[in-house]
Amino acid sequence: MEPNRMKSCLYPAITLFFSLFLHPNAWSADRPNFLIIVVDDMGYGDLSKYQHSAQDANTPNLDKLASRGTLYTQAYVSAAVCSPSRAGWITGRHQARWDPKSGFNCGLPKGIPTLASILKENGYKTAKIGKNDFGNKTLHRQDVYAYPLNHGYDEFLGFSAHGFDYFLLSKDIQNRTPDPKGHSAALGPLMRNRGYEEFKPEGDHYPYLTEVFTKEAIDFLHENKNDPFLLTLSYNSVHHLIHQVPPRYIKKYKGLQPIPHYDPDKDGKYAQWFKQFITIGEKISAKQMRDYYLANLDCLDENIGVLMAALDELKLTDNTMVVFFSDNGGAPTNGATNLPLAGSKFTLWEGGIRVPFILSRPCDPHGGQVSDQVISSLDIVPTCLDAAGIRLPADLDGKPIVKSEESRNLFWRFGETNSHAVRSGDWKLLHNGGRKNRQPTEGIVNRENLLKGTRLFNLKNDPGESKDLSKDRPEVLKRLQELYGQWSSEIASQSLNLEK
Ligand SMILES: [Ca+2]
Known part of the structure; x- marks a missing residue:
């Protein structure tokens, strides 16, 4: 060495x-290395190390990672859907500062510093692997700031879209598909730096995104083991189409069958084929839906285990900070479990914004602890910069995660549904729950009858947000409403007016 x-x-x-x-x-x-693992739509109840986890959740490799670091029970993302959540964590700034709606199409303002751009300026090697999603205006484009190579990453392998076929990554399938580049429904070669790279099937064996991304990540570790590095690994697992899992993982679940891949000669447009499997939960039993999700998660967990073994093998574990989290809560379309929380992705109920979160610091003497400290994904940038000894930009919304943090206020907005929320201490104000969605599966507490109106919850006593205290504690409600008003005025007056 x-x-x-x-x-x-x-x-x-x-x-x-x-x-x-x-x-x-x-x-x-x-200076430490940074490995940021972002997963997609994983449920709060689906990481088995949590005391509250679902009985059938089994994530031994994530549990092992958690046993080295800190597992957070009250970690939040800044949005309940992919794009704005990702824009928030990578900049350390609340996305409402440039997108007043804080919605699906937040974009990434040109020139705004990101974790990658700041670390690159400070001599780090940087790579992004996996899903790159900053909303509709950035889809499949390499000429926008939102493309990884334009905001600080030296290397990229992945896709710029909301979703992608897990298996169909060849030029041939792209050429034979009438509509290969949708928003969620996309397939074909992956973006590789300034071009593309295809991954062809060999006989019956199809390349699988989770495995393609892990292999790429390990290659990056080998190539950069002697430099300080940032590796952002954004798996699209466990986002729909949830049934897309290698057969060997499906076999473990009795009665579960692999579903044939899309075939342009038989299935017509890809978007139409894709649409029927977003709603697969309406056609199969809740158990089958859940089992597809668990199979998908098994593969993800196993891949994270392989990656961690590579870190060990390269003797990088003791000098690498690892962050793991989901970009938003479990979705009604993927079979996730958010219990004991209510709601899901697309809502500002806890199930949409409180996520599985592990922070593993190098040589942490307190490794293995579970913390109920309230933290935010907006804290990732300052936590990393602080660990690297880099001065923090003054206008960050997050702050370095330290132990014994004082109480703080967190804010959410989802413009598409005129929703907002505030957390202050144990209290949460929720104004309009969020978007009506497809029929949720068993691990999602349905709050569709409560999408409108203003509510107040005490999360310490009632994490499932079942008892509205707005009438009992009007003074607390008023205080949180005022906090939201102040925050709204502050971000409106300081909003980043940068070209997207
Ligand atoms: Ca997501």
Whole structure:
């Protein structure tokens, strides 16, 4: 191993001394690497290390990661759908600062610093692998700031869309499909830096996105093990189409069958074929839907285990901060479980915005703890910059995650449904729940009859948001409404008016 990467949990000071002595760039060598694993639409109840997890959830590799770091029970994302949540975490700024709706099509304003751009300026090697989703105006485009190579990443392999076929990644299928580039319904070669790369099936074996992305991530680790790096790995698992899982994972579930891939000669337009499987939960039993989800999650968890083993093998574990979280809560379309929370993706009920979250710091002496501290995905940028010794931009909305954090206020807005929410201490104001959606599966508490109106909950006593206290505690309601009003005025007056 090169001296500049020599690290040890047991003797960090001694190691630092020798690395300073042996290597002229030792100060930079001491900076940690960052591996940010973002998954898609995973339920709050689906990480088995949580005490509250569903009985059938089984994520041994994520549990192992959690046992090295801190597992957070009250971690939030800044939006209940993919694009704005991703824009929030990668900038450390609430996306409402440039998109007053804070909605599906938030974009990424040209020139806004991202975790990648800041780390790159400070000598880090940077790569993004997987899903890149900042809304409709950025779909399938490489000429916008939202494309990873334009906001700080040296390398990219993945897709710029809301969803993508997990299996069909060849030029041939793209050429034979009348509509290969939809919003969610897209297929064909992946974007690779300034071009494209296809992944062809070999006989009956089809490449599978979760595995393609893991392999790419491991290749990146091998190539960059001697440099400080940022690797953002955005799996599209466990987003619909949830049934798309390699057969060997499906086999574990009795009575579950693989569904044939899309075939342009038989199935017509891809969007039509895709649409019938978004609503697969309406055609099969709740158990089958759940089993497809679990099979998809099994594959994801196993891949994360392979990735962690590669970190160990390359002796990078002791110098790499790993963050794991889901971009929003479990969706009504994927079979996830958000219990004991109510609601889902598309809503500002807790099930839409409170997510599985692990922060594993190098050599954390408190590894394995479960924390009920309230944190936000907006804290990822400042936490990483702080760990790297890089000065924080003054206008971040998040802050470094430290222990014993004081109470803080968090805000949400979902313009499409005129919804907003505030969390302050144990209290939560919820104004309009969110978007009506498809029939939810068993692990999603349906709140469709409560989408309108203003409610107040005490989350400490009632995390499932079942008891509205707005009439009992009008003074608390008023205080949270005022907080939201102040926040709205503040972001409106300071809003980033940058070209998208
Ligand atoms: Ca998502």
